[in-house]
Structures are given as C-alpha cells and as structure tokens.
Amino acid sequence: MEVHPITGVFGAEITGIDLKSGLAAATADALRAALAHHLVIVLRDQHIDVAAHQALTRVFGTPAINPYAPGPDAHPEMTTILKEADERTGVFGGGWHTDLSFLDQPPGGSVLAAIDIPPYGGDTMFLSQQAAWDSLPEPMKSLLDGRNAAHVGKPYGIKWAPPVEEQAMKGSTKRGDPDADRERLHPAVMTHPVTGRKGLYINPTYTLRLDGMSEADSAPILNQLFAHCTLPEHCLRLRWSSGMVVVWDNYSTQHYAINDYHGFRREMRRSTFDNDGIAAWRG
Ligand code: SIN
Numbered sequence: 001m002e003v004h005p006i007t008g009v010f011g012a013e014i015t016g017i018d019l020k021s022g023l024a025a026a027t028a029d030a031l032r033a034a035l036a037h038h039l040v041i042v043l044r045d046q047h048i049d050v051a052a053h054q055a056l057t058r059v060f061g062t063p064a065i066n067p068y069a070p071g072p073d074a075h076p077e078m079t080t081i082l083k084e085a086d087e088r089t090g091v092f093g094g095g096w097h098t099d100l101s102f103l104d105q106p107p108g109g110s111v112l113a114a115i116d117i118p119p120y121g122g123d124t125m126f127l128s129q130q131a132a133w134d135s136l137p138e139p140m141k142s143l144l145d146g147r148n149a150a151h152v153g154k155p156y157g158i159k160w161a162p163p164v165e166e167q168a169m170k171g172s173t174k175r176g177d178p179d180a181d182r183e184r185l186h187p188a189v190m191t192h193p194v195t196g197r198k199g200l201y202i203n204p205t206y207t208l209r210l211d212g213m214s215e216a217d218s219a220p221i222l223n224q225l226f227a228h229c230t231l232p233e234h235c236l237r238l239r240w241s242s243g244m245v246v247v248w249d250n251y252s253t254q255h256y257a258i259n260d261y262h263g264f265r266r267e268m269r270r271s272t273f274d275n276d277g278i279a280a281w282r283g
Helices: 025-038 050-060 129-134 138-144 215-229
Strands: 002-005 012-015 040-043 062-064 078-083 109-116 124-128 148-151 184-187 189-191 198-200 207-210 235-238 245-249 253-257 266-274
Touching: 002 025, 012 025, 025 040, 025 050, 025 245, 040 235, 050 062, 050 078, 050 109, 050 245, 050 266, 124 129, 129 198, 129 215, 138 215, 184 189, 207 215, 245 253
Parallel strands: 012 040
Antiparallel strands: 002 012, 040 245, 062 266, 078 266, 109 245, 109 266, 124 235, 124 253, 148 184, 148 207, 189 198
C-alpha cells in the first residue's frame, strides 16, 4: 500500500489496495494510520458492493445508522445519496458541515462510494479543521480553547427548517423533528487522540453559538471563523471518478457537496462509523 498526499495540508490517495479482495489486519492498521494523519483518504477504481463497503467501514469503527437519512431495511447504515437528472432541488450535504454535529455522539467518520457520477461536476470539497486551527491568531485561539459551542440540527428540525423547495432527498430524509432543535454542547477545539493535533470543531450548518455567549454576540465571531476555515489553503476539492471510494475523519474536517450538475444523475452510497466517541477527543 502506498500513500500519496493530495495537497500540502491534508488528504491522501491510497494505491496498491483492492477493497474487493478483503483486508488483511496489517492493511487495516495502515488505513487507520493513513486516515489519522491525512484526514481524507481516496481509493480509486474500487467499485465496491455493499458487503465490501460494510467491511471497509468496520476497519474504522462501528457502523452507525444516520437517524435522519437511514438506508434500506437490509442495510440501514448505508445511506443512498441521490439526485436525479430532472431534480432542481438542493443536494444532500450542500453546505459546509461535519456530519450530524448536533447529536450527542456525532459519527466519527464516513465512507462514501461513487455509484453513478455525472460526466463533470458533483465534486466534493473538504477542509481541514486542523489547518484552520493552526493558522488562527493567538487571541482567537485563547477565546476558543476550552470553550464549548452549541450545535442544532437546523435542516432536520422545526425552528430553522429550510423551505420545502430547497430540501434535498425529501422522500428519504426525516424532517420536522423537534429534538433536532435542542442545543448540544461540544468542545469548539478538539484534540486528535492519535496525532495529538488540535482542530476546530464548528461548522456553519449546525453550530449556533459559542457557549457563554448569545447567538447575536457569537455571530460575528463564528462568521469570521467559518470564512477562515474555508480559505483555499485549508481546502481540497475532490473530483470523483468511477468506482472511487473516500473515507473522511468527521471530527477534523468539514465537507461540502457541490450542486453544479443539473441534468445529470448522481448516486453515492455512504456509511458512517462511530469510533471511540467524542469524549476521546476532548482536552
Ligand atoms: C455528504 O456526505 O454530506 C455528501 C457528500 C457528497 O455527496 O459528495
């Protein structure tokens, strides 16, 4: 197995592995290490079926069902992300976010497999929350380190629900859940348990305010942070190819599905996994 960095900051392409032929323990260890150090890992030309997708997910943690976008009964931990050629809605994940950060235990990461991709467009962007933290000025670091941030599930609740015409995957996602409007506190800065690197843990889709501050007082600080996170130097833009599989660390990155492929179908299969839980990342 070889690891080829994609940017100078994060992301790596892995070669020399065929996910369809099973994963030896040493290879699984190497994949976990690659994810810990590179945060997003990319494997081309894999064309994995559900069983291989499940096996890869288990390399990184316990498969978790997305309560707002469960998969079919046969494998509910596998969410289908689908936009048909004639749909003109938003897309699932079409804004910067880390998955489900408004849950008590947000998933530790995800595995996304290309099933049917458009001839162009439909890229996914990632940013490194570690790079964003590293390049913050010291006064901002002092303000954030040791402070919690409050997260709410705006797209899935009632209070902040987007207009129906903007909702992606209306038929297959759970909406209007009052519990999604409940604030959950998580550290605004987390420490990777393997590498010891710090990273921001805030995102514009779900983070409402900083703990100890009102929403109004938090807004200018959070907006400045969100803009800082998305600086090109912190980002990676991934162009999908047929059969590609990507795994990301959900606590150290944000991602964004780009909705620029009207007229073409795009289908992806996504699983998420729990690892040791967010408690292992505090401090
Ligand atoms: C997501 O997982 O938020 C969507 C990713 C994608 O479809 O590219």
